[in-house]
Amino acid sequence: MRVVGVDGDYPVEQPGLVFGATEIGNDWSSARTVLLEAFRLTQQTVLAGEPVVYVVSNDDLLGRNGPGSAAVAAGLLSAARTAGIELAKTPVSINVLAIDDGVTIEQVKHWVLALLAGQGPQGNLMHLGPSHLGKTLS
């Protein structure tokens, strides 16, 4: 397993990509760098027939931390939806986990591993924490 930008002790022998983008600078150059890295790693992982999970911040999806981090979080979500459509007839999954401030590393790991297990979710956004409730749909 390849784990980028996410803390935690993940089982390296398990296939897949965990791509975290929760601490992004608010200039275009930073956002561009992260999105291009996400593309490169996602393509490599999908070509290897392995699953992908993007980890983003709920606050970023709602634009609360500035334009750079919002562009990355929402851009990854849209990219995952398109990849999910393209991968719909394969066993390879790609999903997005959006986390609230304050969730624990163990909570994130639990749900990342569940999404990597690929028991049906495809191109989905899963929220960890309640901060999205009553807010705009991402």
Place this chain on the structure above:
Amino acid sequence: MKKTVLVTGAAGGIGRAICRRLGGEGWVLVPTDLSPELAGVVGELEEEGVAAHPVEANLATDEALADLAAQLADLPPLELIVNNAGITRDARLVNLKEEDVAAVLDVNLGAPFRLIAHFAPRMETGSIVNIASRAYLGNFGQFNYSMSKGGLVGMTRAYALALAPRIRVNAIAPGLISTEMSMAIPQDVREKMVAAIPLGRMGDAAEVADLVAYLAGPGYITGEVIVIGGGRSLSR
């Protein structure tokens, strides 16, 4: 009092319709585009009695933004930006080239990102409308385009919060619109696409322009993305 609108991607089908609509409402038009076809668009507008101050430039550079700012200095206050410029470089994710991801991100997301950062501090009040795409919800063969338009939607939310209450910022996500770009799709493919649209037709660029004009006016909407797609977001 006269006020100025900046429209990027003005030489394309939707850009032209936006210019025509806003020009007809009395806005001072600053249409921009990389394409030399911009001159033809300006000619059409002038025939309709609408004056324009065209800027043929790549707004992805700091120099071009500075030049544009200098030209705007002689015009009435800038109160509306329409980020409409966009390109596609379609391929399935597994076949996509990195340079095509970078190109689409730079034009569709980087340019409006930098344009707003440059000009919003100079606007006393007004509105920004970002032309996204229904592809932000996902669309086969458009990983890079979806990423760019989703990013634009996210950026819209962030700027809406950052610039409130002075400036409202919204996004429009068009579906299949009748333009030169969509008419280049093979007819049999296009017919299948139309068959999946509950309203049974492609949208018209003028209908997108109507929505831009609505969001340009005073209102209570900010940080939203409005899909104009004939119901395609619901059908199979």
